[in-house]
Amino acid sequence: MRRIGVVVNPVAGMGGRVGLKGTDGKVAEARERGAEPRAPDRAREALDALADRADEVALLAAGGRMGADEAAAAGFDPEVVTRPGDETTAADTREAVREFVDRGVDLVLFAGGDGTAVDVAAALDERGSDVPMLGIPAGVKVYSSVFGVSPRDAGRIAATFEAAADREINDIDEDAYRGGEVETELKAVRPVPVADAVQSSKQLGGGSVEGLAEGVAADAEPGTTYVLGPGSTVGAVKAALGFDGSPLGVDVWRDGEVLVRDATEAEILDALGDRNVVVVSPIGGQGFVFGRGNDQISPAVIRRSEVEVVASRAKLDTVGVLRVDTGDEAVDESLRGWRKVRVGRVERRLLQVV
Numbered sequence: 001m002r003r004i005g006v007v008v009n010p011v012a013g014m015g016g017r018v019g020l021k022g023t024d025g026k027v028a029e030a031r032e033r034g035a036e037p038r039a040p041d042r043a044r045e046a047l048d049a050l051a052d053r054a055d056e057v058a059l060l061a062a063g064g065r066m067g068a069d070e071a072a073a074a075g076f077d078p079e080v081v082t083r084p085g086d087e088t089t090a091a092d093t094r095e096a097v098r099e100f101v102d103r104g105v106d107l108v109l110f111a112g113g114d115g116t117a118v119d120v121a122a123a124l125d126e127r128g129s130d131v132p133m134l135g136i137p138a139g140v141k142v143y144s145s146v147f148g149v150s151p152r153d154a155g156r157i158a159a160t161f162e163a164a165a166d167r168e169i170n171d172i173d174e175d176a177y178r179g180g181e182v183e184t185e186l187k188a189v190r191p192v193p194v195a196d197a198v199q200s201s202k203q204l205g206g207g208s209v210e211g212l213a214e215g216v217a218a219d220a221e222p223g224t225t226y227v228l229g230p231g232s233t234v235g236a237v238k239a240a241l242g243f244d245g246s247p248l249g250v251d252v253w254r255d256g257e258v259l260v261r262d263a264t265e266a267e268i269l270d271a272l273g274d275r276n277v278v279v280v281s282p283i284g285g286q287g288f289v290f291g292r293g294n295d296q297i298s299p300a301v302i303r304r305s306e307v308e309v310v311a312s313r314a315k316l317d318t319v320g321v322l323r324v325d326t327g328d329e330a331v332d333e334s335l336r337g338w339r340k341v342r343v344g345r346v347e348r349r350l351l352q353v354v
Helices: 027-032 039-056 068-073 090-102 114-126 151-160 174-178 206-219 232-241 265-271 299-303 313-319 329-335
Strands: 002-008 057-061 107-112 133-137 164-172 184-193 224-228 251-254 257-260 275-280 288-290 306-310 337-342 348-353
Touching (some): 039 057, 039 107, 039 151, 057 068, 090 107, 090 114, 107 114, 107 151, 114 133, 114 164, 114 184, 133 151, 206 337, 232 251, 251 265, 257 265, 299 329
Parallel strands (some): 002 057, 002 107, 107 133, 224 275, 275 306
Antiparallel strands (some): 164 184, 224 251, 251 257
């Protein structure tokens, strides 16, 4: 039987409809403006969906309106792990999550926004736990890729998921946001159930490209040769690796050293090692990964290499599918099918190569 810990941030999302763009530090003002609690109803929707599989789950919950009340309303008899006071805080969320881990849950299901996600992740990290987390979207800002697309999706996923994968938790400076600026920060990377109805991170402009570039650099392995294609997106990867690459050319890098700058096909082939990774980004609006502007990365190079495709979410939204035209049908065929495209530090999106 799956053990699920439920915690609700009862004030999450209150600031949205009254124009506060968030509730961090603004609960009293939100109430003065007539804001009504939003998270409890959203949590109830998720738990109603979860109740369809009630005989397959055992529920643990933070006390009162932080989870137990909503669980009882959905027909559960939860094991109550904490007794928060009337004015709940982030510390109450973290306490509940620590209790969940200590009592052996298989998933932490929380209702809130990005701030709540940060609190849940922090408590899991404190315990050194790899227990997955999943969010019921109830905040004003839901930038992180750890939430169900809807509350009911979150409930269904909680009952049925079979695997988890690392995803990003981002939060923004709410004061800057209220002033019209989006300043995001990667707060954590945590296991999240794998499902189509888990939302992607919101597109955050250049920050997203910077995140994926940092991810490629962080994953760079000693002894591996990296063939880095042209364009600004891969240019950000080159910068993250510590060098100023050729913007319209192909550069070859290994173990902190640029082996060839603005390389030809022959120079690339000469520089390849035992393990090689080609990093490319599709052309916006067209979707070509190979065969447009990067012919130096020839079929001969591709046959000896792994391929990593990187792109901002905004760019992927303009292409729909990826395309290849290397001039070698066998190589093209080997590249076709569904491919994971890195769109963040750890996050990837599936896109079809046609």
